[in-house]
Structures are given as structure tokens and as C-alpha cells.
Amino acid sequence: MGADTRTWFGAAEPGSRVSDCRSRFPIFERLVYINSCSQGALSDSVRAAYEDYLTGWDERGAPWDYWVERAEAARVAFAGLVNGAADDVAVTTSLSAGVSPLASAIDFETRPKVVISDFEFPTIGQIWHAQELRGAHVVHVPADGAEIPLQRFDAAIDEQTAVVSIAAVCYRNGTRLPVEEIARIGHERGALVVLDAYQAIGTYPLDVTELGVDALAAGVLKYLLGSAGLGFLWTRPGLSAQLLPTQTGWFADRDIFEMDISDYSPSPTARRFQSGTPPVPAIYAGIAGIELMQEIGIAETREHVNGLNERLIAGVDELGGTVVTPRDPERRGALVCVASTDAPGLVAALADDGIVTSERDGNLRVSAHAYNTADDVDAVLAALARHRALLA
Numbered sequence: 001m002g003a004d005t006r007t008w009f010g011a012a013e014p015g016s017r018v019s020d021c022r023s024r025f026p027i028f029e030r031l032v033y034i035n036s037c038s039q040g041a042l043s044d045s046v047r048a049a050y051e052d053y054l055t056g057w058d059e060r061g062a063p064w065d066y067w068v069e070r071a072e073a074a075r076v077a078f079a080g081l082v083n084g085a086a087d088d089v090a091v092t093t094s095l096s097a098g099v100s101p102l103a104s105a106i107d108f109e110t111r112p113k114v115v116i117s118d119f120e121f122p123t124i125g126q127i128w129h130a131q132e133l134r135g136a137h138v139v140h141v142p143a144d145g146a147e148i149p150l151q152r153f154d155a156a157i158d159e160q161t162a163v164v165s166i167a168a169v170c171y172r173n174g175t176r177l178p179v180e181e182i183a184r185i186g187h188e189r190g191a192l193v194v195l196d197a198y199q200a201i202g203t204y205p206l207d208v209t210e211l212g213v214d215a216l217a218a219g220v221l222k223y224l225l226g227s228a229g230l231g232f233l234w235t236r237p238g239l240s241a242q243l244l245p246t247q248t249g250w251f252a253d254r255d256i257f258e259m260d261i262s263d264y265s266p267s268p269t270a271r272r273f274q275s276g277t278p279p280v281p282a283i284y285a286g287i288a289g290i291e292l293m294q295e296i297g298i299a300e301t302r303e304h305v306n307g308l309n310e311r312l313i314a315g316v317d318e319l320g321g322t323v324v325t326p327r328d329p330e331r332r333g334a335l336v337c338v339a340s341t342d343a344p345g346l347v348a349a350l351a352d353d354g355i356v357t358s359e360r361d362g363n364l365r366v367s368a369h370a371y372n373t374a375d376d377v378d379a380v381l382a383a384l385a386r387h388r389a390l391l392a
């Protein structure tokens, strides 16, 4: 079956904001870049934002008032992305830098259990296992292939559970967990539900009220088109006032200009989960990336990427390869994983063909974004046909 006869829906119409955005990303003049699960491509506006930062630094020396204002603008931008309030957002240097202070504030005395899924990114597993030094007991909900049946969460979460910590989309296989259902179970049993939305944010619209979670953390360097060095943590309204992080810094204080070294008086808002000097260059880039993504449209991008992924999955099927990611578009993010007999070798072979992908856990990771096209997918499929021996 030729590419033109494959099921094909949701592709961006010529002239749409999605189809028009590709020219903003110079990398496509040289490479087929289809690796946004790892890092978003550099746009003209993010490059300009870095130049803007350098110009301001050079011309004005130390414009800290403006830089702090930029951090506040990042807070507002993050809040908008998840449909929350700015005061419920901490601006951090990474996802880990938001989740770790949150974890440091949990009391495990009466509820020692932390339930995490087997789909977590290393930082989540490591942060919660570190809490075992403070009395926590971490329980993993085991996977069944690339799925984790809801009943397994139901069985693991109980009245001893302080925290349920899950990823919206797994970085290893692209599976999207049923966050709303897991959150409901967690809340029925009195646990806090923490969501790692890094592989989801920018790929489909997120709304913290609809998700029903207590905390959501993410960063900007993947589908939000920013760079390394900026993340955020949103917490449910009213929750931060109940949690006292022992991991802190002066940008978490109720008044950073108090310059007080004689006490610990954290901000009443989610700022209490912040730490030291904000990552100003990454904030410039992050705001530019988020604004560009909002301009392109996250919902429109979702529809476009679903179309590309249908094409990719159909093509891998034709090659006799194994798509590890669930076939139902509602059960996956933007990432599609393909099993390989030698995933690093396959990534290297594709790189030799000018195609940038990545791998984890024996799987090739192909992650399309707004800027990718059906031609990119066809280039991947043609390369996979050439390297068929590396498909499992």
C-alpha cells in the first residue's frame, strides 16, 4: 500500500498556523528533526529572545527589576498553559527543582506510602525514594507491557498513601495514563496526586481542574519550544499554605528583599517551592517558546500530530515492525515508540540519513510536533525500510 492510500486525517491544511510555522525553525533546512520528546527545535523567536537577554545585560548592566518581572511573566504564562492562577505556580530551574521541595514538605508519619507508576522518569523515582530517608515507603504500580491497568492503581493506593505520583505520558513508550481516574482513586483515599506533565505539555491542552490533580510539574524544553533551565510547579489553590518545604532558598521567601537570615518565613503562595536566583536567560527563551506555541495553537498541533502519527503507525505496520505505543490516540501523547533489536544502532543509522530521533528502553522514539510534515514521516519510514533488520 502506498503512502497516499494510507488512512490520513488531521493534517494541517496549507495556510494554517501549524503548517506555516516550519519556516521559523532553521534546522529543517538541514535535517529531518522529529525528536521533540527530547528537545524542541530552536525557533527564530527563541534565538531572538536569547539575543534580547544579552543586549539588555550589555546595555543596562544589572536590570534585575526587569529580570524579576520576566520571571513573573513566566509564572503567568505557565498558569495560562494549565488554566490555573499565577499565585499557584512556582518558577523553577527544572521539573525536579519543583517536585523536590514539594516532596520535602510531605509528612510521612501517619501516611508513609508513596505510590508511583512504573512509567516514571528517573527523577520522579529518585526524588520519592530519597524520601525513604524521612520515613516514606515507595510502592511501584507494575506495568503490563506498555499499559498499566487502572485496577493496579486501585489495588496499590490505600488509606496509608500520602502521595500518588504519576507521569501523564511515559517517556519510554509514549503511553498516556488515565490521570483523571487515578486522581479520583487517590482522592477517595485521601492522598495527594502529583502529575509529571513534561511529555504532555504543549502536545495537548491541559486543565488542572479537569485533571483533578493536586500538583503538576513540567518544563519548557520539549514541546514548549524553550531551552534547558526552566521548569514550573503548579499546586492546587490553598495547598501550598499547608506544606512547609525544608528544601528552600531566598526566592521562596515571603519577601525576598527582607534579606533576613534569622528565620524561615516562606511565601504564602506556591513561590515557597522556589529556590535561589531565577534562571533569567532560560526564562527569556521559555516565554518566547510558550508564546510561539500559543500562537501556533496547542489543540491544532494535537490534531496535526495525531494525523502524522496515524501515518507513521500504518507505515511501521506495513514494514512488519512493532509499534509499542497504544494505537488509540486518546491513550498516547505525541511520542510514538517502535521496538528495535538495537535502538542506539537504529538512532545512529537514522542520524546518518539526516533524521534526528532518540531511543529509550529498546525503543526508537519518534516524536512529531507542529513543525513536522507528512514528508518527514515518510522520510522516517523510508529509512526504517532501509534499516528493516534493526526493527524488532
Ligand SMILES: Cc1ncc(COP(=O)(O)O)c(C=O)c1O
Pocket: 093, 094, 095, 096, 097, 121, 123, 167, 169, 170, 171, 196, 197, 198, 199, 219, 231
Ligand atoms: C517525563 C519527564 N519528566 C521529567 C523530565 C526531566 O525533568 P527535569 O526538568 O527535572 O530534568 C523529562 C525529560 O527530560 C521527562 O521526559
